[in-house]
Amino acid sequence: SASKAPGSVNLGRQSLDTRIDISKDKWQIRAGYQGRRNGEVGAGLFQALDPEGEADADRYNADISYHDTDFTENWDLKAQYSFFNTITRSDLVLLPPGANAGAGIFADGAIAKPDVYERHNRIDLTAFYTGLNNHDIRIGTGFHHQDQYKIEEKRNFNTVLFMDAPVLIPLGSLVDVSDTAPFNQEETRKIFYGFIQDAWDFAPDWTLTAGLRYDHYSDFGSTINPRLALVWQTSYRLTSKLLYGRSFRAPSFAEQLNINNPVAIGNPSLNPETIDTYEIAFDYAATDDLRLGFNVFHYRMEDIIRFNPIMANNTGSQTGHGLEMEVSWKASDSLSINGNYAYQSSEDDDSNSDAADAPKQQIYVRANYQLNNVWSLNSQLNHVRDRKRAANDLRPEIDDYTVVDLTLRAKEFAPGFEFAISAKNLFDETVKEPSLAPGFIPDDLPQAGRGLFVELRKSIN
Secondary structure, X not given: OOOOOOXXXXXXXXXXXXXXXXEEOOEEEEEEEEEXXXXXXXXXXXXXXXXXXXXXXXXXXXXXXXXXXXXXXXXXXXXXXXXXXXEEEEEEEEEOOOEEOOOOEEOOOEEEEEEXXXXXXXXXXXXXXXXXXXXXXXXXXXXXXXXXXXXXXXXXXXXXXXXOEXXXXXXXXXXXXXXOOOOOOOEEEEEEEEEEEEEEEEEOOEEXXXXXXXXXXXXXXXEEEEEEXXXXXXXXXXXXXXXXXXXXXXXXXXXXXXXXXXXXXXXXXXXXXXXXXXXXXXXXXXXXXXXXXXXXXXXXEEOOEEEOOOEEEEOOOEEEEEEEEEEEEEOOOXXXXXXXXXXXXXXXXXXXXXXXXXXXXXEEEEEEXXXXXXXXXXXXXXXXXXXXXXXXXXXXXXXXXXXXXXEEEEEOOOOOEEEEEEEXXXXXXXXXXXXXXXXXXXXXXXXXXXXXXXXXXXXXX
């Protein structure tokens, strides 16, 4: 009787974005602010619908750059200092009023008010050297300081784990747990990095690019990642590429430091995820108006970070392969068509089953027709199919879908003005994204149906 289901996925928010960019000679200064208000929380953080929950965020960024393309003979130098600060304040109802979490009734619902304050400072130096025949050498180094400097929280429950599942114990009223049992921890991370890359034209129509990057993180250690690219200008219209790259994803503060949290518990011993990717690619300009692209790839991921069931761990590996095709065709002076097709097959090595939720096939087509000097008509189609469930999820397969959007746009219908009217999901297709296994939200997450959007822009020069 406490349930809010059935209901919608709540995705509303109010946004304000402001940016300024000032350049003079070799200097550039940029600054920005992003404000988010009344940001709704989707399907609910605890897999229980939360139509009342919301979050506000303030993000401030600034950077100053110096770029001298002729710093000394054969040297191009760029230096940049960047600052970023973000504040997120949330007001969440994890369980609705009247819910029983196994240890008592929540008359007002299970309420949490977590706030996170985080700032980043970084310095980056890069240089480009062209003093060696047939070599273009790029080197760089930098320092990045991440500081999660304040965690605050009020809530009306405590969390304990029973059989690896969270149990919420009512406290009767909101309690400030910022200094006793917050959901996350104040922490800093220092990152040093350096890289070198050389593009070597070792023969006519052949270029070998080789690079190596070193990163040292103060919390989990160091990682070294190479990259190679062999490019052959096979003919006037055909370019062939053989690529290899290794990269990593560092664990987030949430994945490392979450505590006293009914949704996700962190693990300070996490290692970074890694992925090795191999790719063969071809780019063919069939005519001046028709370009075709084709590539095949294989990858392997290791030390994947997953919450299983709610504690973060490096669990297992995943391998996959696939192909991608794209076409860009200027059919006439007024009509252009772009499209791509992607296929992938990925397998979880631990369960020997298909990787969950990602589509095996996707088709995207966009056409733009210029009606006259002012008006244009744009349409796009996105088709997604063959999404598999996780190995422990016994629900039927996820439905395929096709979404068509249509936009009528007028540019410079008056000096500095642009107008557009768009129909999203024109045919009101039923679109659902998969909910988490094993399916506590059984019928997946419904996405928006048909919607009408009107846009008016004014440029000031």
